[in-house]
Amino acid sequence: MQNLIVFNNVTLDGYFADVNGDMSWAHRQDAEWQAFIAENAKGDSRMLFGRKTYELMASFWPTPQAIQALPTVAQRMNSAPKVVFSRILDKASWNNTTLMKGDLAAEVRNLKNEPGPGIVIFGSGSIVSQLTQEGLIDEFQIVVIPVVLGKGKSMFDGIKEKVNLKLMKTRIFGNGNVLLCYEPVK
Numbered sequence: 596m597q598n599l600i601v602f603n604n605v606t607l608d609g610y611f612a613d614v615n616g617d618m619s620w621a622h623r624q625d626a627e628w629q630a631f632i633a634e635n636a637k638g639d640s641r642m643l644f645g646r647k648t649y650e651l652m653a654s655f656w657p658t659p660q661a662i663q664a665l666p667t668v669a670q671r672m673n674s675a676p677k678v679v680f681s682r683i684l685d686k687a688s689w690n691n692t693t694l695m696k697g698d699l700a701a702e703v704r705n706l707k708n709e710p711g712p713g714i715v716i717f718g719s720g721s722i723v724s725q726l727t728q729e730g731l732i733d734e735f736q737i738v739v740i741p742v743v744l745g746k747g748k749s750m751f752d753g754i755k756e757k758v759n760l761k762l763m764k765t766r767i768f769g770n771g772n773v774l775l776c777y778e779p780v781k
Contacts, residue, residue, distance in 0.1 A: 598713045598733040599703065600640070601723050603750055604740050604772075610747025611720055616647060618718070620742050625770045629665070636671040640713040641706070646681035648718030653689035678706065678714075680722060700729040707731070720750035727751065727758055734778050735760065741771040 603611050604621035612618050644652065655661050656672040677692040680699055687694040695702050703726060706714060716723055726732050760777035767773050 597641075597707045597709065597711050599643075599707055599726065599731055600713060600715045600734045600736060601732055601750075602635075602715055602717055602736040602738075603723070604738045605750070606740055606742050606744050606747065608743050608745065608747075609749055610744050611718060611750045612748040613744050614747055616651075616748065618651075620744070621738075621740050623740060623770045623772060625768075627769050628772060631766075631768065631774075632665070633667040636668040638671075638712070638715070639675075640715045641676045641678060641711060642672075643703070643706075643714050643716045643719070643722070644677065644679045645719035645722040646679060646684055649677070649679040649681070649684075649687070649689070649692075652717070653687075653692075657689065699725055700731065703729075703731050720748055720752065723750040724753045728754055728756070730779070730781075732779065734763070734776060737775045737777070739773045739775065 604618065605611050606620065613620070652672065656669050661672075662669045673690050675691065677687075677689065678695055679687050679692055680695050680702070681687075682696055684694055699722065703714075716726075723732070759780040761780050762775065763778055764776040765774060
């Protein structure tokens with residue numbers, strides 16, 4: 596069974612996006628952070644997105660700007676197998692993307708049961724919330740960015756029951772970012 600990992604940036608006050616969906620506050624670049632992101636990009640996991648995050652990623656990573664600024668990450672993002680869940684999209688044109696319109700939890704259970712190296716979710720707050728509620732997330736890799744928005748979008752909106760987590764690993768970066776890795780307590 597494949598593990599399903601969430602990798603998201605959040606503000607100190609717990610938002611993965613501002614009220615308008617903007618995540619530009621998360622781009623705190625320095626050499627150490629860029630090296631970490633490039634190393635993470637070497638994985639071969641399938642990527643899973645909701646429509647909004649998919650459209651944001653698909654509008655950036657194939658561009659010359661992305662390829663020039665972060666070539667290793669852009670290469671991985673553009674070549675990796677991707678799944679987007681959407682009831683609105685009619686097609687998914689970003690390279691190597693499968694569009695799914697069925698029941699999210701059931702489809703993800705099927706994906707997890709397929710052979711493979713794993714699945715990672717970036718952004719996609721409503722998907723994270725739904726799959727957390729279903730107990731389908733195996734690990735949360737949360738990067739706390741030292742900024743406060745005051746209001747925004749939580750990736751856990753709609754959670755109806757408490758989810759206990761166990762801290763597995765931490766890493767502090769020179770730019771102030773802190774990586775926190777949690778597993779659900781089962």
